[in-house]
Amino acid sequence: MLEILGLADADQPSQHDRRGWPRLREAFTAAFLARTRAQWAEAFAGSDACVVPVLGLAEAADHPQSRARGSFIEVDGVVQPVPAPRFLGTPSAQPRPAPQRGELGHAALRDWGFDSVAIERLQASGLGFKA
Secondary structure, eight states, X not given: XXXXXXXXXXXXXXXXXXXXXXXXXXXHHHHHHTSOHHHHHHHHTTSSSOOOOOOOHHHHHHSHHHHHHTOEEEETTEEEEOOSOOBTTBOOOOOOOOOOTTTTHHHHHHHTTOOHXXXXXXXXXXXXXXX
């Protein structure tokens, strides 16, 4: 990693020297700011350095490793990560679409300890509550 960053021959403190960490942080920051993420990904590709780009959600879902592992699914047109962990031979339930606003509200309020009178008052309030 240090070689690819151009820091192998630099006079830097040891990684275990906590007092030297601010200098190391400055050196690493300056090095990483010198190239784009794509340039760094290309520079580190094929190396044994433990360096990978941080991907956005859309990029992660489209990454070859994510596709090969089935790490993302689409539910009602929304791409989202699959439930984890997943175990071989133990299928997990597929995520359901999110309920519409107010849907299942009655059951949720009961679960939270609201009685019928309180639920009726909330429903009468016009806050978008559905029974």
